[in-house]
Amino acid sequence: MSPQSGRTRGRRKKQADREQAGDNRVPYIQRKIGTFDILNEEGLCLIEENADKILRDIGMEFRDDPEILEIFKHAGADVKGELVRFEPGMCRQLIQASAPSVYTQHARNPANTVKIGQNNTVLSPVYGAPFVYDLDNGRRYATLEDFHNLVKLHQMLPSLHHSSGIVCEPVDVPVNKRHLDMLLGHILYSDRPFFGGLIGAERAEDSVAMVKILFGENFVTNNTVLYAVSNTNAPLVLDNAMSGSLKVYARNNQAVACTPWTLAGAMSPCTEAGTLAQLLAEAMAVCALTQLINPGTPCLMGSFATAISMQSGAPTFGNPEGGKMVLAAGQLARRLGVPFHTVGALTASKVPDAQAQQEATFGLTMALLAGANFINHACGWLEGGLCSGFEKSVIDADLCGKLIAFAEGIDLSENAQAMDAIFEVGPGEHFLSSQHTMANFQSAFYMSPIADNNSFEQWQAEGSLDLTMRANKRWKELLEAYEPPPIDAAIREELEEYVAKRKASMPDRNY
Amino acid sequence: MSPQSGRTRGRRKKQADREQAGDNRVPYIQRKIGTFDILNEEGLCLIEENADKILRDIGMEFRDDPEILEIFKHAGADVKGELVRFEPGMCRQLIQASAPSVYTQHARNPANTVKIGQNNTVLSPVYGAPFVYDLDNGRRYATLEDFHNLVKLHQMLPSLHHSSGIVCEPVDVPVNKRHLDMLLGHILYSDRPFFGGLIGAERAEDSVAMVKILFGENFVTNNTVLYAVSNTNAPLVLDNAMSGSLKVYARNNQAVACTPWTLAGAMSPCTEAGTLAQLLAEAMAVCALTQLINPGTPCLMGSFATAISMQSGAPTFGNPEGGKMVLAAGQLARRLGVPFHTVGALTASKVPDAQAQQEATFGLTMALLAGANFINHACGWLEGGLCSGFEKSVIDADLCGKLIAFAEGIDLSENAQAMDAIFEVGPGEHFLSSQHTMANFQSAFYMSPIADNNSFEQWQAEGSLDLTMRANKRWKELLEAYEPPPIDAAIREELEEYVAKRKASMPDRNY
Secondary structure: OOOOOHHHHHHHHHHHHHHHHOOOOOOOEEOOOOOOOOOOHHHHHHHHHHHHHHHHHHOEEEOOOHHHHHHHHHHOOEEEOOEEEOOOOHHHHHHHHHOOOEEEEOOOOHHHOEEEEOOEEEEOOOOOOOEEEEOOOEEEEOOHHHHHHHHHHHHHOOOOOOOOOOOOOOOOOOOOOHHHHHHHHHHHHOOOOEEOOOOOHHHHHHHHHHHHHHHOHHHHHHOEOEEEEEEEOOOOEEOHHHHHHHHHHHHOOOEEEEEEEEEEOOOEOOOHHHHHHHHHHHHHHHHHHHHHHOOOOOEEEEEEEEEEOOOOOOEOOOOHHHHHHHHHHHHHHHHHOOOEEEEOOOOOOOOOOHHHHHHHHHHHHHHHHOOOOEEEOOOOEEHHHOEEEHHHHHHHHHHHHHHHHHOOOOOOOHHHHOHHHHHHHOOOOOOOOOHHHHHHOOOOOOOOOOOOOOOHHHHHHOOOOOHHHHHHHHHHHHHHHOOOOOOOHHHHHHHHHHHHHHHHOOOOOOO | OOOOOHHHHHHHHHHHHHHHHOOOOOOOEEOOOOOOOOOOHHHHHHHHHHHHHHHHHHOEEEOOOHHHHHHHHHHOOEEEOOEEEOOOOHHHHHHHHHOOOEEEEOOOOHHHOEEEEOOEEEEOOOOOOOEEEEOOOEEEEOOHHHHHHHHHHHHHOOOOOOOOOOOOOOOOOOOOOHHHHHHHHHHHHOOOOEEOOOOOHHHHHHHHHHHHHHHOHHHHHHOEOEEEEEEEOOOOEEOHHHHHHHHHHHHOOOEEEEEEEEEEOOOEOOOHHHHHHHHHHHHHHHHHHHHHHOOOOOEEEEEEEEEEOOOOOOEOOOOHHHHHHHHHHHHHHHHHOOOEEEEOOOOOOOOOOHHHHHHHHHHHHHHHHOOOOEEEOOOOEEHHHOEEEHHHHHHHHHHHHHHHHHOOOOOOOHHHHOHHHHHHHOOOOOOOOOHHHHHHOOOOOOOOOOOOOOOHHHHHHOOOOOHHHHHHHHHHHHHHHOOOOOOOHHHHHHHHHHHHHHHHOOOOOOO
16 A cells, blocks of 8 residues: 555545445335245234224324314214224225325435345434534434434435434524424435424424425426324324324325334334234224325335333333334335334433443344335434434444445345355365455445444554544544535526525414 | 331341342243244255255265264264264154153252253353453453352342353463363252253263262253253364264263354355355254164254454354344254254343344343244343353343243233223323233233433432343342352262362363
């Protein structure tokens, strides 16, 4: 190797980081492995029957949204007050009559457009945290600058496929205006697909208006460019903050992941089978609603099911119960015939430590094995979702990279069988310099950008840094190498004008 | 709660820790979940055919052990020098004719006796490290005191099922005498099953002699009480250090896990399919040998397959390639009809940090999903196996506990369906105080002894300890609560005499 100045090395490294984030990246996972099915046919039928009983005999409440009650009444459901009851099979039939099993979410960079459904998996970063954490500054309320930095960081991580939505809450912006800055941030600083605002019709309308500026009105009318989650208030309630945005997205052919949010023991029974039946009932009722509003609009069956600590009532993550439930929920979604949305690298840990990775690794691996088509919180989540971590994003994204390689399955080509190599090398010799190894070594194995596989002595000589410290260096390198993806100046201007005008039209509000 | 003195609380806690380690523990996992099969029938046949070709056209070398060459020649294999070649199907037939698909390894406490094979999984701690690590003293050469402390710590961890063997190398004892102290340590400080010495006929003979004292000669003749691993020198070599002990164990009906040790890219091709074919070939040849020596003696197909870093040549762990290979190897072992041995919570990390848990969690989860019947290194392993960690053992054992709960599958009993609870609670209410929750909360969910699920504020008030720091407190508590399991005084005396006599009969040797 010829000597290089620090500056030249730095430039080359930045260039390499940018390239890694760019063209060579697979835009989403196309799984070549199967799913891990934890329930047999009998178990699945039992859960489905129980879900049907719940919908027939208890029903689901749709609060403060008379329009939805009319829609259900018109469709033949039994509506009493805000409670809606369904005959067994009714929701399933409504879903299967029109909901697509796979759909496309377009990105402004077509190379980043994703397919959601079937054997595809999209990995999307953390959503919804009011705090951020990094090693230098600890935990603090997030700002719009943190938000932009997280969007940029995620854009630089090649194992992510989506830009998510509220990667952290910019609490320095009034509550009622944040969604505008966040949408603009995703559009300007990432060229991957992203979320629309989830809470309330007004934010959903703003989301649709902004993507119409970005993609053109006609394109948005005919294509899905936004992703949204509609969370139930388990047990068996959907409130109008969620149904309001759901209606806007469904009417505009934008995707809604109908996702019961269940902490088993608090919001559902303290058993997996009970939680699954309730979860399926809620998801079916909400998915059916999307199809009643606009038959054929993309909807996903969602599952966010974990257990609480039975000592303290606190939510726990990466637990065995959550693993079992996500596997079963994936099976139930496939039988329903819609894509499956779930959650990934969750943890209750306050810092990106060993607990965080034990929980995140188990949870994300289970979500992949469940055949999830969209994995929310695939990186960055800390503290039960209250905090987004910079180091955590980088560490989880490495795990995402591993799972992408894992999902490739085992190559059985003649080259991969490597019989020539085994014959060439023979007993007791080594493969390091064999022809086959030389020909394949660059692409042979997943290479982690942050794991340390060196000797103890070398690791010590390099400062005895644990993974969190190395991840701290890494996210700074990535942000330094970041360059915003190009965007048409006129579109940018129009978006900025829209945001300015909308913000000027509202008083600041912090609720 | 009534106030307690610190001493009373401490006594109760120790008592609770001892009880947790005692009678209520399940002695091994009886999996109620399936396996995750990564290869289809066609893929499995391809690997099996390639393994047969390797055994027929290359063969395997058995070095410095003429007796083994005679055994193979007598059985009809093609022996030229030290190279042994097999007709396709020969090894498989030899194995399937007599090797048991499941067997019992007895512990001196019958409550800890394990079944190895079929749907059973035994979790066993770290094996073979010359160094130990704990937060207080860092990394250092291990001593016999460390060895005893690790045996005691593992005995106190309820999610482990085995005491392993060289949980660390007591380097303060001469190399040729260590096995005697280690065997005595397992016997005195644990009442779980354990390993015999692996390297050389002499250590195996000592192992058999000592268990004859412990269990009685007659019992040992008719039962399996020792576990041993026979590692090949991949590619395609077994040396006489391994074949020497293998012969002793096979002749005495003691179990041998025939385990190719393959770092793909160095000791096997840099592909999964190539590595699997070579691994299967080696494992079949060695398993067949055990059956030629003593038809019906327990043998396991073993797999220790991981990838090297293609930049540095260093081994890497918890990688996607290792995950894929262990899943496939489990399938191959089931088709062979023998129990499957593999490895668990491996990591290249030097410390019990986020890297360690990302790698360990992925690896151990994959081993369980592979249907492994015996998982070596299920806790405690650091630094690519060079180091045993006290905190790491406690952290990994928590993961073992999670996987034990996961392997229970989903309970579909009427109580677990919890329909009464869902009907009792109804829309928008909570389950915390429902009858069903009150009746089930104690056993509802896995409870981690070391995870922190509390609020940030409470975590901070308790000292902002990360998982490693909490694990440091935990292993000290467990060691403090430890009491040696009772053993017959005469047997203890006889064992100590045996060790003293054997040690006196040899000069100290450090190779």
